[in-house]
Amino acid sequence: MFSLTVRDHVMIAHSFRGAIFGPAQGLHGATYLVDAEFRRRSLDADGLVVDIGKAGEALKAVLAPINYRNLDELADFEGRNTTTEFLARWIWQRLAEAIAAGTLGEAARDLEALKVTLGESHVAWAAYEADLPG
Amino acid sequence: MFSLTVRDHVMIAHSFRGAIFGPAQGLHGATYLVDAEFRRRSLDADGLVVDIGKAGEALKAVLAPINYRNLDELADFEGRNTTTEFLARWIWQRLAEAIAAGTLGEAARDLEALKVTLGESHVAWAAYEADLPG
Amino acid sequence: MFSLTVRDHVMIAHSFRGAIFGPAQGLHGATYLVDAEFRRRSLDADGLVVDIGKAGEALKAVLAPINYRNLDELADFEGRNTTTEFLARWIWQRLAEAIAAGTLGEAARDLEALKVTLGESHVAWAAYEADLPG
Amino acid sequence: MFSLTVRDHVMIAHSFRGAIFGPAQGLHGATYLVDAEFRRRSLDADGLVVDIGKAGEALKAVLAPINYRNLDELADFEGRNTTTEFLARWIWQRLAEAIAAGTLGEAARDLEALKVTLGESHVAWAAYEADLPG
Amino acid sequence: MFSLTVRDHVMIAHSFRGAIFGPAQGLHGATYLVDAEFRRRSLDADGLVVDIGKAGEALKAVLAPINYRNLDELADFEGRNTTTEFLARWIWQRLAEAIAAGTLGEAARDLEALKVTLGESHVAWAAYEADLPG
Amino acid sequence: MFSLTVRDHVMIAHSFRGAIFGPAQGLHGATYLVDAEFRRRSLDADGLVVDIGKAGEALKAVLAPINYRNLDELADFEGRNTTTEFLARWIWQRLAEAIAAGTLGEAARDLEALKVTLGESHVAWAAYEADLPG
Numbered sequence: 001m002f003s004l005t006v007r008d009h010v011m012i013a014h015s016f017r018g019a020i021f022g023p024a025q026g027l028h029g030a031t032y033l034v035d036a037e038f039r040r041r042s043l044d045a046d047g048l049v050v051d052i053g054k055a056g057e058a059l060k061a062v063l064a065p066i067n068y069r070n071l072d073e074l075a076d077f078e079g080r081n082t083t084t085e086f087l088a089r090w091i092w093q094r095l096a097e098a099i100a101a102g103t104l105g106e107a108a109r110d111l112e113a114l115k116v117t118l119g120e121s122h123v124a125w126a127a128y129e130a131d132l133p134g
Numbered sequence: 135m136f137s138l139t140v141r142d143h144v145m146i147a148h149s150f151r152g153a154i155f156g157p158a159q160g161l162h163g164a165t166y167l168v169d170a171e172f173r174r175r176s177l178d179a180d181g182l183v184v185d186i187g188k189a190g191e192a193l194k195a196v197l198a199p200i201n202y203r204n205l206d207e208l209a210d211f212e213g214r215n216t217t218t219e220f221l222a223r224w225i226w227q228r229l230a231e232a233i234a235a236g237t238l239g240e241a242a243r244d245l246e247a248l249k250v251t252l253g254e255s256h257v258a259w260a261a262y263e264a265d266l267p268g
Numbered sequence: 269m270f271s272l273t274v275r276d277h278v279m280i281a282h283s284f285r286g287a288i289f290g291p292a293q294g295l296h297g298a299t300y301l302v303d304a305e306f307r308r309r310s311l312d313a314d315g316l317v318v319d320i321g322k323a324g325e326a327l328k329a330v331l332a333p334i335n336y337r338n339l340d341e342l343a344d345f346e347g348r349n350t351t352t353e354f355l356a357r358w359i360w361q362r363l364a365e366a367i368a369a370g371t372l373g374e375a376a377r378d379l380e381a382l383k384v385t386l387g388e389s390h391v392a393w394a395a396y397e398a399d400l401p402g
Numbered sequence: 403m404f405s406l407t408v409r410d411h412v413m414i415a416h417s418f419r420g421a422i423f424g425p426a427q428g429l430h431g432a433t434y435l436v437d438a439e440f441r442r443r444s445l446d447a448d449g450l451v452v453d454i455g456k457a458g459e460a461l462k463a464v465l466a467p468i469n470y471r472n473l474d475e476l477a478d479f480e481g482r483n484t485t486t487e488f489l490a491r492w493i494w495q496r497l498a499e500a501i502a503a504g505t506l507g508e509a510a511r512d513l514e515a516l517k518v519t520l521g522e523s524h525v526a527w528a529a530y531e532a533d534l535p536g
Numbered sequence: 537m538f539s540l541t542v543r544d545h546v547m548i549a550h551s552f553r554g555a556i557f558g559p560a561q562g563l564h565g566a567t568y569l570v571d572a573e574f575r576r577r578s579l580d581a582d583g584l585v586v587d588i589g590k591a592g593e594a595l596k597a598v599l600a601p602i603n604y605r606n607l608d609e610l611a612d613f614e615g616r617n618t619t620t621e622f623l624a625r626w627i628w629q630r631l632a633e634a635i636a637a638g639t640l641g642e643a644a645r646d647l648e649a650l651k652v653t654l655g656e657s658h659v660a661w662a663a664y665e666a667d668l669p670g
Numbered sequence: 671m672f673s674l675t676v677r678d679h680v681m682i683a684h685s686f687r688g689a690i691f692g693p694a695q696g697l698h699g700a701t702y703l704v705d706a707e708f709r710r711r712s713l714d715a716d717g718l719v720v721d722i723g724k725a726g727e728a729l730k731a732v733l734a735p736i737n738y739r740n741l742d743e744l745a746d747f748e749g750r751n752t753t754t755e756f757l758a759r760w761i762w763q764r765l766a767e768a769i770a771a772g773t774l775g776e777a778a779r780d781l782e783a784l785k786v787t788l789g790e791s792h793v794a795w796a797a798y799e800a801d802l803p804g
Contacts, residue, residue, distance in 0.1 A: 001531050002487045002491070002529070003487075003529045003530075004487055004526070004527075004528045005526065005527050005528070006525060007390070007526070009389045009391070011297060011298050011389070013281035013296050013297035013338070014281075014297070018180045020180050020185055021180075022187065023336040024279075026336055026337060026338070028280055028281050028297060028335075028336040028337060028338065029280055029282070029297010030298070031299040031300075031388055031389050043485075043487060043488065046420045046422050046423075046485075047482065047483035047484075047485045048483075048487065049528065051422055052526055053424065056526075067291070067296075068291040068292050068294055068296040070281070070294070081180060083180075083181045085137075085138055085181070085183050105422075121277045121279070121299050121301070122141070122277065122301055122792060122793075123140060123141040123142070123277070123792075124138070124139065124140050124141070124186060124190075125138075125139050126136070126137060126139070127137045127139075128135070129135050129137075143792065143793070145700050145790070145791070146698055147684075147697050147698050148683075154448050154450075154453055154507075155448075156455065157737070158681075158738050160739060160740070161683050161739075161740040162682055162683050162699060162738040162739060163681060163682055163683035163700055163701075164681050164699055164701045165699075165700045165702075165791050166701075167791070201693070201698075202693040202694050202696055202698040203696060203697075204683070204697040204698065215450075216449075217448075217449045217450055218406070219450065219451050220445065223404070254681070255679045255681070255703070256677070256679065257408060257409040258408050259407050260404070260405060260406045260451065261404070262403070262405075263405075264403065269798070269799050270758070270759070270796070270798050271796060271799075272754070272794070272796045273794065273795050274793060274794050275792070275793040275794070276793070286582045288584075288641075290589065311755060311756065314691075314751060314753075315750065315753045315755070316690075316753055316755065317755050317796065319690055324793075348583065349582060349583035350583075351579075351582075351583045351584055353538045353540055353579060353583070353584065356538070373690075390525075390543070391524075391542060391543040391544070392541065392588060392592075393540075393541050394538070394539060394540045394541070394585065395539045396537070396538050396539075397537050397539075398537065409658070411657045411658065413656070413657070414564055414565055415549035415550075415563050415564050415565035415606070416549075425603070425604040426547075426604050428606070429549050429563075429605075429606040430548055430549050430565060430603075430604040431548055431549035431550070431567075432547050433565075433566045433656055434567075435657070435658055470560050470562055471564060472549070472562070472563040522547070522567055523545045523547070523567050523569070524569055525545070554716050556716050556718075556721055556775075557716075558723065617716060617717035619713075619716075619717045619718055621672045621713060621717070621719050622713065658677070659677040660674070660676050660726075662672070662673060662674045662675070662719065663672070663675075664673075665673075666671065
């Protein structure tokens, strides 16, 4: 299995609901390092997993609507705790849609799996990974 | 699959038996960066893989008996080479017991797999991973 | 010159005023990696720059009032842009007060300089450094 | 599953063919951080995944023929785009041959899988992983 | 003293002349992580060392003419060994010119010093630092 | 001012004397990442701060007598607490001797300053820096 990973980041505000979150129930924020790992069994005709330029642009485009935002105010997240692991899946879903839409190039439709990792600090990170449909 | 990882560290002394270890047969030591990765297929009711606070405390509690110690003097390791990979499994086992005992919370009993990685330097690290029982 | 550095982190929300900040004028947030570097010309009687345990606790105590907070709501920061460089100095000042108060131990009163670095992402960080009074 | 990883690096020049590569069609270069991860289900008689000294030497020996070279001039890569993902597999194949030849020790013949990751910058990396034959 | 640092990277090919360079006399390449650290004694009216957006754009603009290039073919470097330390100063000079030209904003003319660090691998890096004129 | 830094590491055991050290009074150990930063005002005739190969070998040679050792048993450290900051200066002194002896090449005699940083974990490090004699 081959993989290619690109890194970007976002800076967001949010709060959590539930006693388990303790002080994180208050409005606070995070810088998330976001790693998108694309996987496929064989390389495309150019010797690539995916065009690294298109991959980076697609990740940036997926992150744009949440970058420099208070997630508590976004309709997509209404009634949800935007935990690191929850956001990893949300970004995964947006990237999967972009792949299906051909945004990462025709060859990228052959990608087999995707993993999104969000680093919230130097001592904690979370991820979501799954096979891509089709 | 979702995952959440927390990082801590320990500083230990030990020695190895066997010509293959060369100069590491003498008493020396290591700082181990310890990453505990918890995995589950779906998030719990709070949108979490595991309570990050409880996860961090459980890891610290597991590491406490070996932190600032000479592993050659601990009964648990008698007659064993406490290699990085061996210690990764030892920590895995202690964390698995803590999960089973409910130390990481009731929801953590649904965790499906665990990976423990020990970084011994900027150029070498080892890991043990396995599904959790039950 | 000797130095000792300890690292911790905080997760905060804030917003900026001024067209120069662009999208960062909206409420967003950051994880700041905080490195406190203590400097002195000669080691103390124990062979230390400063007790690393006390240094870590002092840094955590200084960060506690801003951790998991919206900085826009704190009286200390009223009317100020809590930029990364501004916060580096604010933390510097609180640590300098703790040193002067003897919180880091009597020997720490001989510390000569202090530098505080805040990492806001993997591609940007800011710092404030100055000699300590007395 | 146990794993052990060792890190080294190479500094190479190369160019790519194909419009998709944009400015990277010109002769340029890269420092690749190379991580070789060796995996096996149970530890050997010494409590090891593989002798870390032999693993490091084997990786260095595999990298020697490409280190400080222009890959465009090497027969092995004629007519190929030496992308990061392509090189990850090429190094994987050389290491697999070394394992099969006994270069990493007799016990290393029981290794079950191998992953090679190449970091091309702080924001992009690629990998190839597969089970080892035999 | 305050500082703000931004990071970017370039991927270049080059060769060195002189027996001291050993195998690096052949055409090879490098990924350089480039950190530009801007320093000033007091913050500007917005609470900044320098506008982080403009700083990042200026660094990218300075790096553009060497990114994805064979430095041996560039007139600027004719007859010179483009060592890591030499390139650190070359980038320093281009950034100093950009500051003097107002590219980083009017307030940036008050910057007092600049340091440029180039990481060539995980085990080696070089830097050039000096006061800015005016 | 130019600088060049090379990184290596050592794995040692030791214990401390003094109540201030708490649990670290027991025999334990550490992996130290060791960064040696060489500084000079102008580059040598080859465009270098120092020959990076010779610098790396000199650092490795300085570390060899303490690598894989119990520092409590070494005559050099008798009656001393081998704290991270103390060891930074000890390595500084050995490297300064090597520079004076011409081990890093004739041109290295013009080096003006040296800094040695020891990382003991991902959250703590210490350094010693001073001008070089002559």
